[in-house]
Amino acid sequence: MNLSSQLHEIATRSADKIAYYFMDQASTYAELDAAITKFASGLEKLGVKQGDHIALLLGNSPHFVISLYGALRLGVTVIPVNPIYTADEIGYILKNGDVKMVIALDLAIPLAEKMHQLLPMVEHYVYCETNPNGTDLSDLESLSVYPKLKSFTSVVGSGDIHFQGQELHEDDVAIILYTSGTTGKPKGAMLTHKNLYSNAKDIGDYLKMNEQDRVITALPMFHVFCLTVALNAPLLSGATMLIVPSFSPKEIFRLGREYQPTVFAGVPTMYNFLYQYPDGNPDDLKSLRLCISGGASLPVALLKNFEEKFKVMISEGYGLSEASPVTCFNPLDRPRKPGSIGTNILTVENKVVDELGEEVRVGEVGELIVRGPNVMKGYYKMPEETQAALRNGWLFTGDLARMDEEGYFYIVDRKKDMIIVGGYNVFPREVEEVIYNHPDVVEVAVLGIPDPNQGEAVVSYVVRKNPNLTEEQLLSYCKDHLAKYKIPSIIEFIDELPKNTTGKILRRALKVQLVEKVGK
Template identity: 75%
Template sequence: MNLSTQLHQTASRLGRKPAYYFMDQKSTYAELDDAVTKFASGLSQLGVKQGDHVALLLGNSPHFVIGLYGALRLGATIIPINPIYTADEIGYILRNGDVKVVVGLDLMIPLADKMHEHLPTVEYFITCESGQPEAALIDPSNLSFSSKLKTFSNVVSIGKLDFNEPSVDENDVAIILYTSGTTGKPKGAMLTHRNLYSNAIDVSNYLKMNEEDRVITTLPMFHVFCLTVALNAPLMNGATLLIVPKFSPGEIFRLAKKYEATVFAGVPTMYNFLLQYPEGEANDLKSLRLCISGGAAMPVALLEGFEKKFNVVVSEGYGLSEASPVTCFNPLDRPRKAGSIGQSILNVENKVVNELGDEVRPGEVGELIVKGPNVMKGYYKMPEETAATIKEGWLYTGDLAKMDEEGYFYIVDRKKDIVLVGGYNVYPREIEEVLYEHPDIVEVAVIGVPDPDFGEAVRAFVVSKNSALTEEQVIVYCKEHLAKYKVPRSVDFLDELPKNTTGKILRKSLKEQILQVK
């Protein structure tokens, strides 16, 4: 069993049920499954074979869903790419990933025209209609690579419903996810059909997803959090997706009310925007039975503020690309623990170890490692990095964590983000939690900066809703709640913090800005 065959079975059982709404237009499971089969067949007629690599350079849309499941039905390997990446970033992934076909918006044609000569493995660019005025000004017939251009609708139209999908082994690579990477070039995490299917099944069972659910799908589909939690898991169980092209608090509230949404999945920044949205009312989200947070640690003050205003429980979980991604979730059948990422989900084992790989006692901080059917096959064309990350079947996450006596895990911080102040370990998240309690602070990020006396010093970046708040006031507040060596040496006020496309705050960008200033 894999995601494609599961979708076909769901469509056979619930053909007339809405699979998704997009821009308030409905598509049933039968319609989706037919489009998936035709796209797989169309790709086959273009010469795409089982094992070939197909890149999806798309945002949230039906094109992404059909492209994803269509390529999987053919037995091809998908490489999702953030469409707002630069030409250099996109080019690297296409070359390193040995991509044969690129599926993207028609707006990418000028970019493809500049890049195609440097992409020797790419045989076709399949374009999806964006509806944007600038796209109408592009004349593909004048381009040197026009023979490589196909439209998405054309590929579907030449496809056949009697397409015989190949037999796919569960250990075949289904998706290669290029991680953002903290140093050097991004690495391609190879996720097999078994990895993706097992995690989608285990997550949907854990969250009790069913055909009555209506899931707000606003996280980026090219990101693994959305892929598993807000796309694959719901579709496997006959739920309906409410596809949001781009996160907007107003649109989330509108969709939740109109379609009586039952599940919302987001990163902490999204919850913060929803909480701060002036027009957001408690009744707007009354149909939600479950809110899921992941992608980054959620400040306790934000979690409690959101739950109090909207009267809905937020279940925080944990995952990473290399684990397909989910490893932990707060249980739904008993009270969740604020600040915890929960317990190990079914079939997945988490533990905290020291530098020797030995498990530490409850309450002690160490590195979180993971084992289960969801752990990746390895990094694409990177055997040494794979060997350094997966040891005896255990995936070393690089995250520092601790576990309590009841088996609940808590992320302390990333190993790379620890600040060493005079020999003391300072965890940025601890300071951020304190600052989020301040009534005037909306967002905060803490990093370490070089210091001639103590090696490193703590520096805070703050977004405040009170323009009169001063650096001195923030530091005094911290002194009241933190040990002296943990108190920020300096505080910067920003209009907004740098974030990636999922809304995760980028400490790395703040560090880079400081280096550039120096």
């Protein structure tokens, strides 16, 4: 079984069931499945073959769902990309991922015009119309990329409703998720049809999702948390998605009043914004039976305050891209432990080990490792990194954790030096590489500090060559090379970075110094 065939089965037996609402427009499972089938057929007519790679540069929309499932039905590997990435970041993923087709909003046509000559392997750019406020499409023929441009509507329109799709094998790669790496370049985690289906089914079963559920899909669809928990799991369960183009507390409360949602999934910053929203009426969310939190540790105080105000339980879990992503969740049939990421989900095993890979005693801290049908096939074109992460059937997460006597796990610290901004991973090395490239910078150290709104904020300590270099100039430089959430919130100029005797920068000393300064 796989995602595409399961959705087709649901559409066959529950044709008139609403699959999603988007901008207050409903689509049934039969309508969604028909669009998916025709899109898959349209891709094939453009020469896209089973095993080819396509990239999605899309926000939350029906376009994303149809493109994803249509590509999977054809046996194509999908690479979701954050559409707010810079041209440099997108270009790296498209090149490294051997992408043959890009599907994006029409707003990205200028980016395609800028990049297509540097990406000769990309044969087609499919643009999704955003009328009435989209890009002016009246003069497309003047663009050099024009021969490669196709509209989403034309691809669907050319498709055959009777298209049967391809025979899919469970170990074929369905999705490649690029995740930041300590090398400064993203790594592509290869997730198979089996990985994705098993995790979505396990989560749907674990959270007791059913056809009566209405799930708010406000997390970014290109992010693995949303992909499994708020998109694939609801569709496999025959539930209805309430697709939110971008998160806003006002819209969440409106959906609560008008559509009576039953499930909400979000990162801690979303819960903070909902809790703090001055016009938020708890009665608007009274239909919720469950809230799900992930992406970063949820502060216990926020968890308790939110639950007290809105009278709904938040179940916190844990996952990572390499595990499709979920490995742990707080159970719904036993007491929830605040601060814990919960227990093993149905078919996944977690374990805490020492540096030799031996399991540590209950309560001791070690590295969290995972095994199960959800664990990735490996990193795309990175055999050494794959070998380091996958050992004897286990995925080594790099996260420090402990387990209590009842089998509940607790994350003690995230991957070394990693910063989590609004649920997104930011590795200091990646930001440092960009800042180091500035001609007036001698040295730089990047770290994270607590932030009440985003969980953590990126801070950069810089030793400058030119004393006239300003914070504004350096921030402007970063904006050209980094996604918005990776840009430092604070840049501190310093005469010399603290180092130990071997020359290693002492980040902890910088963090203590900064926290003391901010606290004054």
